[in-house]
Amino acid sequence: MIDKPGGEVAVTQGGFEAALEGLQAVRGKTQWINQQVSAGKLSLDPEVAEKAAKRAEEEVQELISCAHAGCQAAWPRDGLG
Template identity: 70%
Template sequence: MASAEAGGFAAAKEGLKAIGAQTQSINQQVSAGKLALDPQVAEEAAKRVEEEIEALQKLLKKTQALSVVKGLGDYPDGQQLAQRFQDKATDSNSGAAELVRNLQEELQKQADAFRGAARDYRATDEQNSDDLRRGMQ
């Protein structure tokens, strides 16, 4: 099977790595207490990321259509070309469909990270309110 690089997907794999690094950074900042987002802002960010996930679902359907290339004839060259399209679309290690699914998963992790930052904001806000109430008593 073709590798992602041979299939022309090297840039997509690098982009996926970059998004993974962003997600990891967000999660680390949340865990360290360095990132707490206003719940409304965090929810808007999470929804925006989920819109991208939905757009990728449409792309995934188009990608899967590449696996059913017809009209290239019964000659060996035509069959080989059709197989190359199928491999680029559906190869489980490096095909376009797999890359799109991996991107969707990574974006979902990012949406979850934004919501985690909102939870931390609420928890910090509640703790501060409790501390203020105890201080006033």
């Protein structure tokens, strides 16, 4: 990996490109959700939020496993499951 200006990371190894794209998509969605919550435009039921966080963690683990296996999965996925 190579660090780029602005905190971005360039991936130089095959299967990690798909994982990086998926993680960047998750990061973007997380930032949007946090902005909406901070602005009072969105509220989350704690139980639903916990389920969503668990699913997001599962998807990250799938991305990591895929990257280690060198597969080219279709990431980012739409939604959290």
